[in-house]
Amino acid sequence: MFDYDSELVRYQERLWEALDIRPGDRVLDIGCGTGRTTREAARAASPxxxxxxxxxxxxxxxxxxxxxxxxxxxxxxxxADAQAHVFPPEHFSLGVSRFGTMFFADPVAAFANIGQALRPGARFVQLVWQAADRQEWHAAIRAALGRGHASPTSGPAADDPFTLADPQVVAGALTAAGFTAVDVADVREPVSYGPDADRARAAVLQLWMAKELLTDLDAESAERALDRLGATLDAHDTGDGVWFDSRAWLVTARRR
Structure with missing residues (x-):
């Protein structure tokens, strides 16, 4: 299983600064994955x-x-799917998502459903990726595995992590869903793929993008692609981990 917590450790810090969780909060974490943000929120919100x-x-x-x-x-x-799950109405005092909202088939409907679960005036704080051409990790992996010029959304729409990359799109979806005071801020942090190139290679090969890029290659082509990937990861090994540049939007809004 890919370790998103390690990959996004720098973004976790930026998200945490923005959340400002208070004791007594009821926090809803959308697309929680292995639950690091949820567990940290539980500790901060206690009781x-x-x-x-x-x-x-x-x-x-x-x-x-x-x-x-x-x-x-x-x-x-x-x-459950947060787009359609029946949450208790007006129950949560804070909503959060760390790169978990980009995969909604209908963002307006999904945000409206989440909004119904939040108390009036409650904040919804989320991180979403900026465009693919602003992600060094995306370009480098694609180039290494042989499809540097392929469409960044060549996979199924449900697997496209850049659907909310346009700040006007995400702001418009939130506004249409009943949120107000929408703010979209630029955040730039590196992402980590492991403590060294060997472990980074194992991590990258767990990603859907890497699997999709390697699927149609014959054995010889796949071997060359993996050699290129190894060289790319070696080049990004800082001695303190393998890091790639990236950019995201920190999106905050309030439920009307």
Whole structure:
């Protein structure tokens, strides 16, 4: 399983600064994955609560194990699609998502459903990727694996991480869904793929993008592509991990 928590460690810090969780908050974490943000929110909100929602059973299984090992009793995880899940109305005082909202088939409907779960005036804070051409990791992996000029959205729409890359699109979707005071701020941080090139290679090959790029290659072409990937990762090995530049939007809004 790919370790998104390690990849996004710098973004986690920026997100945490923006959340400003208070004791007693009820936090809703959209696309929570293995639940790091949810668990941190639960600790900060105590005696409040945190609920993480995600479609991935394996990720949620890990999230529950981690919560149990950490002795957290005020956190819960549910496997469901946040676009349609029936949340308790006006229950949560804060909504958050760390790169979990870009995959909605209908962002307006999804944000409206999330909004119904938030109290009036509650904040919704999310990180989403900027455009593919602003992501060094995306360009470098594609180039290494042989399709540097392929469309960045050549895979299924449900797997496109850049659907909210246009700030006007994300702001428009939130406004149409009933949010106000929408703010979209530029955030630039490196992403990590591992402590060294060998472990970074193993991590990258777990990504959907890498699997898709390698699918149609014959054995010889795949071997050359993997050699190029290794060279790329070596070049980005700082001695303190393998890092690539990236850019995101920090999007904040309030439920009317």
């Amino acid at each position: 409040g609560t945190a609920l993480g929602i995600d479609v991935s059973g394996p990720m949620l299984a890990r999230a529950r194990r981690e919560a149990e090992s950490e002795g957290l009793r005020n956190v819960e995880f549910v496997q």
